[in-house]
Amino acid sequence: MYDRMQELTQEDFTRVHDSAMDLLKNTGIVFNDDEAIDIFKKNGVKTEGKTVFLTEAQVKSAVEKAPTKFTVTGRNPEKNVTIGEDDFVFVPGYGAPYIIDADGVQREAVMEDYDTFCKLIHTSKYIDMNGWMMVEPSDMPPETVHMDMMLSNFLLCDKPCMGSPVSRQGAKDGIEMASIVFGGKDKIMDTPVSVSLINSLSPLQFSDEMVGSLIELARNGQACVVASLIMAGASGPVTLGGVAALQNAEILAGITLAQMVREGAPVIYGSTSSAMDMKTGALSIGAPALTKNTNVTAQMARFYNLPSRSGGGLTDALYPDGQAGLESALALSTAARSGINFILHSCGILGSYIAMSFEKFLMDEELAGMVRQMLKPIAFDEEGIDVEMIKKTGIGGQYLTNPKTFKLCRTEFFLPDLMTRTNYDAWSAGGKKRIHEVAGDKMSQRLAKYEKPDIDPSVEKELTEYVNRRKNA
Numbered sequence: 001m002y003d004r005m006q007e008l009t010q011e012d013f014t015r016v017h018d019s020a021m022d023l024l025k026n027t028g029i030v031f032n033d034d035e036a037i038d039i040f041k042k043n044g045v046k047t048e049g050k051t052v053f054l055t056e057a058q059v060k061s062a063v064e065k066a067p068t069k070f071t072v073t074g075r076n077p078e079k080n081v082t083i084g085e086d087d088f089v090f091v092p093g094y095g096a097p098y099i100i101d102a103d104g105v106q107r108e109a110v111m112e113d114y115d116t117f118c119k120l121i122h123t124s125k126y127i128d129m130n131g132w133m134m135v136e137p138s139d140m141p142p143e144t145v146h147m148d149m150m151l152s153n154f155l156l157c158d159k160p161c162m163g164s165p166v167s168r169q170g171a172k173d174g175i176e177m178a179s180i181v182f183g184g185k186d187k188i189m190d191t192p193v194s195v196s197l198i199n200s201l202s203p204l205q206f207s208d209e210m211v212g213s214l215i216e217l218a219r220n221g222q223a224c225v226v227a228s229l230i231m232a233g234a235s236g237p238v239t240l241g242g243v244a245a246l247q248n249a250e251i252l253a254g255i256t257l258a259q260m261v262r263e264g265a266p267v268i269y270g271s272t273s274s275a276m277d278m279k280t281g282a283l284s285i286g287a288p289a290l291t292k293n294t295n296v297t298a299q300m301a302r303f304y305n306l307p308s309r310s311g312g313g314l315t316d317a318l319y320p321d322g323q324a325g326l327e328s329a330l331a332l333s334t335a336a337r338s339g340i341n342f343i344l345h346s347c348g349i350l351g352s353y354i355a356m357s358f359e360k361f362l363m364d365e366e367l368a369g370m371v372r373q374m375l376k377p378i379a380f381d382e383e384g385i386d387v388e389m390i391k392k393t394g395i396g397g398q399y400l401t402n403p404k405t406f407k408l409c410r411t412e413f414f415l416p417d418l419m420t421r422t423n424y425d426a427w428s429a430g431g432k433k434r435i436h437e438v439a440g441d442k443m444s445q446r447l448a449k450y451e452k453p454d455i456d457p458s459v460e461k462e463l464t465e466y467v468n469r470r471k472n473a
Helices: 010-027 034-042 056-063 111-122 145-156 168-182 208-219 240-261 288-303 322-338 358-375 387-393 403-408 424-429 435-449 457-472
Strands: 029-031 046-048 051-053 069-072 081-084 098-100 106-108 194-199 223-228 267-271 274-276 308-311 342-344
Touching: 010 029, 010 051, 010 056, 010 240, 010 288, 029 034, 029 240, 034 046, 034 051, 034 208, 034 240, 056 240, 111 145, 111 358, 111 435, 145 168, 145 457, 168 194, 168 208, 168 457, 194 208, 208 223, 208 240, 223 240, 240 267, 240 288, 267 288, 267 342, 274 288, 288 308, 288 322, 308 322, 322 342, 322 358, 358 435
Parallel strands: 194 223, 223 267, 267 308, 308 342
Antiparallel strands: 029 051, 046 051, 069 081, 098 106
């Protein structure tokens, strides 16, 4: 297949792999968790304090145990998703402390905002999974807010969801709550019901919170994205080749730990590394560097036969304007076309992860629908071409009233909810609304129609009691 984006050669793969193996063997990588060090020691890995030195054989043995694809179960089994190989999912934005409203005003996010995103995800035609920490609620105690978010995930949306990796205890709480929903820990041990994001601390480190979470999640059969976000020129080399090698070392080290904790634990190879803006010193996720790294990340994951993760509807813009649309379309379409399996930050992000926008959520959501339609193969079989119909219509004929047009008019092409396809007069008569204004109107309509998905009252009661009990402990 012809594509102008760079296709890595076998020599490229080998150089990135060998460079990562060199780093892991000779420089090492720090895991700031005592249990992790004990696990590595028990598996014959050389350690010095908290620094771990992995050999190529140890990494290869671990990676080969990881599944190439897996299914994540939702509260509604009709909405289960498969991640890996040719299967991919769109997942919402993650980790934003602020909301930017329709007037461009930035404010701290609150729990009500989190709940609103859960409702939008539940009613979405294009977003496959609920996220986690779409925003960080500032009005809730930081020590326990992870349980409030998980409670909203389970009660307000019945799609598969992301999990809580804020700390070892946070991961345990998420697992306990999932076991209540799905009927016990034994029911989820071999059936992932969450995907959690485990980030390295570049260069060549993992924090105690991330390592503790990774161990608990892998131990209980829950999927983890092991991801590296390097700022090229700041927390990693200025060259993207160097970034590829460094992030490869970090990701493979985390995946190796997961497999040593539990053989066959589902993992995803992930990265959203990008460039440091040389004028401001800030991370730029709207830069071409991100899309180039996304393409490389997808190929490196396939090199190891692992599912992949990258972004997303990513932008540096601070308003859902033309810049936001351009950068998000480039990032999201590149991730999908490159073969990324877990497309995090698919909708809502503004300002290099600093904020979420309800209007941009709906705009990105529609973009996700367009991208999925773009990837849908054209049928060239007898039915798809239908040469007899073309012959029958003949020279100078028309197809508008053809029975086949009536049959397929609502399904053959993408029908947008937000984007304008009318003429100037009709647009003007409708108030000359920009797309973010249309999105705001649509959001109000969707929320007005939202209905909380059914859940066994006893399960809801047990979930709520668990959260209350933990908060009062």
